[in-house]
Amino acid sequence: xxxxxxxxxxxxxxxxxxxxxxxxxxxxxxxxxxxxxxxxxxxxxxxxxxxxxxxxxxxxxxxxxxxxxxxxxxxxxxxxxxxxxxxxxxxxxxxxxxxxxxxxxxxxxxxxxxxxxxxxxxxxxxxxxxxxxxxxxxxxxxxxxxxxxxxxxxx
Amino acid sequence: xxxxxxxxxxxxxxxxxxxxxxxxxxxxxxxxxxxxxxxxxxxxxxxxxxxxxxxxxxxxxxxxxxxxxxxxxxxxxxxxxxxxxxxxxxxxxxxxxxxxxxxxx
Numbered sequence: 130x131x132x133x134x135x136x137x138x139x140x141x142x143x144x145x146x147x148x149x150x151x152x153x154x155x156x157x158x159x160x161x162x163x164x165x166x167x168x169x170x171x172x173x174x175x176x177x178x179x180x181x182x183x184x185x186x187x188x189x190x191x192x193x194x195x196x197x198x199x200x201x202x203x204x205x206x207x208x209x210x211x212x213x214x215x216x217x218x219x220x221x222x223x224x225x226x227x228x229x230x231x232x233x234x235x236x237x238x239x240x241x242x243x244x245x246x247x248x249x250x251x252x253x254x255x256x257x258x259x260x261x262x263x264x265x266x267x268x269x270x271x272x273x274x275x276x277x278x279x280x281x282x283x284x
Numbered sequence: 285x286x287x288x289x290x291x292x293x294x295x296x297x298x299x300x301x302x303x304x305x306x307x308x309x310x311x312x313x314x315x316x317x318x319x320x321x322x323x324x325x326x327x328x329x330x331x332x333x334x335x336x337x338x339x340x341x342x343x344x345x346x347x348x349x350x351x352x353x354x355x356x357x358x359x360x361x362x363x364x365x366x367x368x369x370x371x372x373x374x375x376x377x378x379x380x381x382x383x384x385x386x387x388x389x
Contacts, residue, residue, distance in 0.1 A: 196351045223349050224315045230345040231358070237342065238300035238361035245351040247313070 159249065160226040165219050168226035169257060172217050173265045178257060183216075183268035185256040194248040194278035201231075203240035203258045203266070213240040214259045222252040235261075247278035289370060291384040295362035303334065303342075304357045307372045307380060313348035329354055329374035337366035346374075362388045 160168075169178070186200040203213045212235040218228035231242045240258070248254075251274050257267045290304035307329065314326025326348065334342040341360045354372075368384045 220349060224313070225347055225349060227347040228349040229347060232343040233358070234341065236336070236339075236361055236363070237359050239359040241359055242344075243355075243357040245355050247349050247351055 159222055159224050160220065162221045165221045165226040165255065168219055169217075169255070172215075172230075172257060172259070176263070176265055178265040178267050180267055180269075182266040183256050183258045185254065185268040185270045187254060187270050187272050189271065190273045191248070191275070193276050194250075194274040195276075196245045197248050197272065197274070198243070198245050199254070200241065200243040201256045201258075201268075202242075203260075205240045205258075205260065207235055207238055207240055209235045210261070212237070212261045214261055216240070216242055217257045217259075218246070219255045219257070220246075220248065220252055221255075222250040223248065228254075248272060248274045249277050250274060287370070287372075287380060287382045289368075289382055289384050291368055291386055292362075293385070294387045294389065297362060297364075297388050299362045300359050301362050301386075302357060302359055303368070304355070305332070305334075305370055306353055306355045307332075308353050309372070309374070309378070311346075311348070311350055311352040311354060315348065327375045327378075329372050329378060331371075331373045332356060333371050334358070334360070335369040335371075336360060337364065338369075362386065364388050 182204045184202045191197045201216050205213045213233050216231045219226050220228055228246050233240060253269050253271050255267060255269045257265055259265055286308045288306040292301050295301050309329050312324055312327040316324045328348055329346050332344040333340055342358045344356055346354060365388045370382045372380045
């Protein structure tokens with residue numbers, strides 16, 4: 130009898146342990162707006178980020194999340210005294226909050242970068258530019274994605 | 285691996301020129317699974333840089349959110365005739381370097 134009870138306890142113990150594991154593994158592997166905030170703070174390190182001076186061009190509606198064209202331009206004279214040091218792109222619903230970091234300098238002549246990114250879901254994209262005077266400027270754009278990236282299975 | 289580079293062959297001194305680069309690469313995110321449920325390991329380009337006569341004028345850090353065959357365009361000021369060197373490096377020891385010449389008048 131006592132043997133049966135202990136095995137039942139063992140069973141309950143195992144079951145609850147399994148439940149915890151199931152809960153952890155059931156958490157979706159995607160960045161959250163909070164994760165994006167953390168990633169942004171890793172770049173700006175607590176400095177204030179003001180909206181403006183940055184222009185983020187993305188089509189508002191994209192059919193294929195695997196290749197979403199984007200262009201970031203920053204209003205800057207790009208001189209030795211005043212130029213863009215870096216441009217950082219963030220998303221809030223991909224598995225990771227970072228998209229890319231671009232390092233420029235006065236020799237760029239024009240503070241503009243274009244690339245193609247993957248988007249796992251309809252979400253808000255944030256671009257942050259660091260200027261040579263140490264200030265941070267940002268722009269955000271909403272993108273609707275009809276076919277998400279990252280979800281398909283490979284063979 | 286194939287790279288596509290678009291650098292103007294000639295430019296006037298002081299011109300702002302656009303440079304377009306594309307490197308063929310799968311950019312496997314590491315977040316996908318096979319039909320049997322096995323995780324596919326990450327395989328991406330993590331770094332890209334452009335040197336103009338040996339001086340770095342542009343650099344990028346890439347994340348899995350970059351599309352396959354990463355395409356990057358940027359600008360630089362044509363200062364002197366010489367060579368652009370483009371470098372891509374990433375997971376599993378991936379490394380490619382391509383050069384392009386420019387004549388500045």
